[in-house]
Amino acid sequence: MKSPKTVAALTEIGRVRLSRSFFMRDMLYSEIAQVHGLLNVPDDPDVAIAAGRRLCEELLEPLQDHWGRIAIRSAYRSREVNGFGNRMQKEGKAGYTCASNEANAAAHIWDMRDADGCMGAMACVVVPAFWDAHQGKGDWQIMAEWIDRNLPYSSAWFFPTYWAFNIGWHERPQRRIDSYAEPKGRWRKP
Template identity: 70%
Template sequence: MRKPTSVSTLDKLGRVRLSKHFFMRDMLHSEIAQFHGLMNAPEDPDLAIEIGTRLCENLLEPIQERWGRITIRSAYRSPEVNALGNRLQAEGKAGYNCASNEANAAGHIWDRLDANGHKGATACIVIPDFWDAHQAEGDWQILARWIDANLDYGSLYFFPTLWAVNVQWHEKSERRVDSYAVPKGRWSAKS
């Protein structure tokens, strides 16, 4: 499949089913793209679909089955959208939390390999039922422990708002967990 260049080709890409509950359309929404009038579509749709399918089937579906419906906050970012978010974050603009394109290759930029030539994909998710049941300081660790014990993830990065978490599938899993939520920093299953 080629990069979408029309509404009909973007619609066709959006209708690709990545797993039982997720379509590519779910992964393409971006407030940055929407606000700044950018199209957030992969340059290599076939690679994005391949990697997005792994993310959804191996991580998002099992998480949703165990903890309830997942809301996608941010998933795929085009290099153009991500670069703008990174630049505006560097300028101190609130709401822009994008790492560099190099750091986000095989992360939020699904259709680019990382510096070591590996594939990966990241989605920032919120699980409303989990948040409703586990709002005490540090409760994000309940979800971290479950994912760590049950799934083969690349990395997880937790945020304090609604226990949002960047969930990454990566072909060379680090199984690394970090958090901006208390307790902050690198997390260990033993903590």
């Protein structure tokens, strides 16, 4: 499949079903792209779709099956969108939290293999029912422990707002969980 350059082609890629509950269209929304008029579409749709399917089938579907509906906050980012977000983050602009394109290869940039040639995909999600039930200090660790015990994840990063977290699938999983929420840093298994 070619990178979409027309409305019809973008519609076609958006209709690609990644798993039982998720379509590629669900993964393409970006506040950065919306505000700055950038096109957030893959240069290599075949790689993005392959990685996205693994993310959705192996991580997001089981997460949703156990905890209830998940909300996608951010998922796929094009090199252009991610690079722009990284530049704004370096300039200290509020709301921009993108790592470099190299660091986000095989993570938020699904169609860019990492330095080792591996494929991966990441999404930032919120689990509303989990937040509703677990708002105590450090309660994000309940979800971290469940993920570690039940999912073939590569990495996860937790945030303080609604216990949102990045969760990533990768061909060579790291099995590492970190947090910007208290207690900050690398999560240690209990």
